[in-house]
Amino acid sequence: MEGWAPNVIVAGVDGSDAAIDAVRAAVDLARSQSAKLYIVTVVRPPEGWWGIVGSPPTAEALGDSLSDAQRNVLDRALRAVDLTGIDYETQEEIGEPSSRLIDVCNRVDADILVVGRRGAGLLRRMMVGSVANHLVHEAPCPVLVVP
Ligand SMILES: Nc1ncnc2c1ncn2[C@@H]1O[C@H](COP(=O)(O)OP(=O)(O)OP(=O)(O)O)[C@@H](O)[C@H]1O
Ligand SMILES: [Mg+2]
Structure with a gap:
């Protein structure tokens, strides 16, 4: 084997x-x-969307502002690392971050998911961020949590 x-x-x-x-x-x-x-x-939809439609809205329905925010996040990441020779793709999702990331892992049949221990959350409530924590418990593949 x-x-x-x-x-x-x-x-x-x-x-x-x-x-x-x-x-x-x-x-x-x-x-x-x-x-x-x-x-x-993954960008969370504005408050209110969940109650109204019960499912994540499409990118078009939200207009350009969220997409711009996502592009900024992705551009910053792409600029910060050396991707020479790497076979990579970027993906933008809308919804609840951990469940959308789990969906992506399932869709692409991921062997490993890599996340930071903390993120952009302003409150330092927990040792591990809530998205990272949820993924460690629920992801369909091994999770690498980078401190
Ligand atoms: N919206 C997101 N889209 C993609 N990856 C994310 C997203 N949010 C978090 N992550 C990943 O999870 C890691 C941990 O972030 P997390 O959100 O759990 O911590 P936090 O922001 O400090 O805490 P919290 O969100 O609970 O206030 C990030 O470094 C990133 O790798
Ligand atoms: Mg966060």
Whole structure:
């Protein structure tokens, strides 16, 4: 039997420095394994959407503002790391961050999900951010939590 080797890597970015560190680790892992890397950002819809429609709105329904925010988050991550020679794609999602990231992992059949221990949240309520914590419990693949 072959040993475990990550061929498909998903990294979550939210605009934080911690997420940049996580992407850097994901890029190094992707390079060493010649793996495919998906860099994903999830934006929560504005308050009110959930109650009204009961499901995440489409990107078009939200207009350009959220997409601009996502592009900024992704651009910052792409600028911060050296992606030379890496087979990567970016993905923008709308909804609840941990469940959307889990969806992406399932869709691309991820072998590992890489996230920061903390993110862009302003409150330092917990040792581990709520998104990272949820993913450690619920992700369909191994999770690398980068401190
Ligand atoms: N919206 C998101 N899209 C993609 N990845 C995310 C998103 N939010 C968090 N992550 C990933 O999870 C890591 C931990 O972030 P998390 O949100 O859990 O911490 P936090 O923002 O400090 O805490 P909280 O959100 O609970 O206030 C981030 O470094 C990033 O890798
Ligand atoms: Mg957060």
